[in-house]
Amino acid sequence: MTATPVRRDTTATGTMPPRARPGRGGIGRTHDRWWTPWLFLVPALAIVVVFILFPFANTLALSATDATLLKPGQFVGADNFVRLWHDDRFRTAMTNSLLYVVCVVPVMVAAPLVLAALANGTTRILGFLRTAYYLPVVMSSVIVGLIWTNLLDSRGLVNQVLDWLGVISEPVPFLSGRWLTLLSAMVVTIWTGLGYYMVIYLAALANIDPALYDAASVDGAGPIRQFLHVTVPGVRTTSALIGLFSSVSAFRVFGEVYILTGGTGGVGGQNITITMLIQQEGTGLQAETGYAGAISVVMFVVLGLLLAGQLWFQRRGGSR
Amino acid sequence: MSRTQKTLRYLVLLAFFLLLAGPLLWQLSLSFKGAGDDLYAQPPQVIPADPTTGNYTGVLDRLPVLLYVLNSGIVALLVVAGNIAGATLAGFALARLRFRFRCLVTGLFVVALLVPIESIIIAQFLLVRSTGLADTLLGVALPTCVAALNVLLMRNGFQVIPAELEEAARIDGAGVWRRFWHVCVPQVRGVMTVVAIFSFVGAWNDFLWPLIVLSSEENYTLTLGLNRLRGTFYSDPRLIAAGTIIALLPILAVFALLQRYFFRGLEAGGIKG
Numbered sequence: 001m002t003a004t005p006v007r008r009d010t011t012a013t014g015t016m017p018p019r020a021r022p023g024r025g026g027i028g029r030t031h032d033r034w035w036t037p038w039l040f041l042v043p044a045l046a047i048v049v050v051f052i053l054f055p056f057a058n059t060l061a062l063s064a065t066d067a068t069l070l071k072p073g074q075f076v077g078a079d080n081f082v083r084l085w086h087d088d089r090f091r092t093a094m095t096n097s098l099l100y101v102v103c104v105v106p107v108m109v110a111a112p113l114v115l116a117a118l119a120n121g122t123t124r125i126l127g128f129l130r131t132a133y134y135l136p137v138v139m140s141s142v143i144v145g146l147i148w149t150n151l152l153d154s155r156g157l158v159n160q161v162l163d164w165l166g167v168i169s170e171p172v173p174f175l176s177g178r179w180l181t182l183l184s185a186m187v188v189t190i191w192t193g194l195g196y197y198m199v200i201y202l203a204a205l206a207n208i209d210p211a212l213y214d215a216a217s218v219d220g221a222g223p224i225r226q227f228l229h230v231t232v233p234g235v236r237t238t239s240a241l242i243g244l245f246s247s248v249s250a251f252r253v254f255g256e257v258y259i260l261t262g263g264t265g266g267v268g269g270q271n272i273t274i275t276m277l278i279q280q281e282g283t284g285l286q287a288e289t290g291y292a293g294a295i296s297v298v299m300f301v302v303l304g305l306l307l308a309g310q311l312w313f314q315r316r317g318g319s320r
Numbered sequence: 321m322s323r324t325q326k327t328l329r330y331l332v333l334l335a336f337f338l339l340l341a342g343p344l345l346w347q348l349s350l351s352f353k354g355a356g357d358d359l360y361a362q363p364p365q366v367i368p369a370d371p372t373t374g375n376y377t378g379v380l381d382r383l384p385v386l387l388y389v390l391n392s393g394i395v396a397l398l399v400v401a402g403n404i405a406g407a408t409l410a411g412f413a414l415a416r417l418r419f420r421f422r423c424l425v426t427g428l429f430v431v432a433l434l435v436p437i438e439s440i441i442i443a444q445f446l447l448v449r450s451t452g453l454a455d456t457l458l459g460v461a462l463p464t465c466v467a468a469l470n471v472l473l474m475r476n477g478f479q480v481i482p483a484e485l486e487e488a489a490r491i492d493g494a495g496v497w498r499r500f501w502h503v504c505v506p507q508v509r510g511v512m513t514v515v516a517i518f519s520f521v522g523a524w525n526d527f528l529w530p531l532i533v534l535s536s537e538e539n540y541t542l543t544l545g546l547n548r549l550r551g552t553f554y555s556d557p558r559l560i561a562a563g564t565i566i567a568l569l570p571i572l573a574v575f576a577l578l579q580r581y582f583f584r585g586l587e588a589g590g591i592k593g
Binding site for chain 2: 030031032034036037038040041043044045047048049050051052053054055056058059062115118119126129131132133134135136138139140141142143146147148149150151153155156157160161163164191194195199222223248252254255258259262263274275278279282283287289292293296297299300303
């Protein structure tokens, strides 16, 4: 590489070696001064280092101290983690968040694919339906939570309809009781995610060779068999990816549960999730930031394990 | 496909439509129902019998919704501007300039992408607090004003530009800045739009971070203000409904105007977990 300082990059005159292939690893110069690329990088790099990487390192450090919001705290080794192990709130939160993953992810992988297969097509009405299906995706979890608080209320629309149909004799208390509230929150999460994952599946469907459907049809396969034997294998990679993304976001759930329980996490914190626990322990005047840091580290590790586990599972399953 | 199969297909599609769009339509109907409406009629009534806009004025009178909208708008503007500028500049350098540590820097952005925000949020808050930005809109916007994901998206966008294009400009003597601004940026407008839209939606809808950073009510963003709806109007679902509809209007307008980019962004691999 030549390093002759020529002139300012911004001026128009002066010739440059024409051989260079920027970004492709060829030999040649893309700029004159060594610091030019860093000028381009500074804003993004500064934000990411200061607001993501540094807090990440700091979280690790905090987790080994007894810091509170008001004092820096001292090194206490693994005390926070021992305390976590015996903390009922932590156990509840972990159970709820993991249950969320176990229940929500299979639905997120399967249902949007059915939806995508049915809504795939070029007609106007299908286009309209796809847009309508996507609507919940652009809404904030707070709005979604409020809408469903209305719907699931003991006198809300869901109970009204069930009552009108004669399915129930007295209102179902969707928003009280540990399991029913958790189930309601899961339904809300799924409601928000269906359209999102449908769009991703639609893109995958476009990559399936139409000749496969023709061949299946010649062999006498009906729509359901075509779906099972052509569509499902054809989008396998996408399904794996959606499994990955939806499990990470299910474990991180916050807004829906927060709003449905009115910000409390349910009676005695029975509906609390890991993110809610971090928020409750780490903010406010009594905040124990060191302890919240330890919960954060556990959350990070569990998410890492979830990812690793899924990748391992997919390798073994033989999908690429 | 036979006739019955086709009918069945559209019945299922209709069921999904009712399931996904129905709650919104019900909320809309609820927000216009007046005092003369029986909210709990059997069967449920969709068309208000006593239509009124009183619920909307009621919400606007009692909560400073427009202030919340303004605050959310300021945060969203900062985040969108920061992401477009920061991610485009950095993406260009990573894709089209060669320098020492380029791989390392790219790796840093990938690592940052993988860190779940919830697990560092307390440390982020301590940082923002120590810089005196707690309870400010700038404090809400700063941590997300250049997202690693967007940097990598822009990098991919810049990478697919044919090298010949830039080379031609170089032969004509164009420096780095000119090649960036006049040759490369016009080629990645589509990706920039996607980055802008997703940053906007992310900033507009974010709840956890503003909840942690903001404490005084006059700084509340829309999501925090809405959170108060439930406490304030718990007894009247019509007012809650009106509030959610007001809050939905801006985001629905953006969605309606830029619909194709929403779908294109997802298909381009811009998956956000």
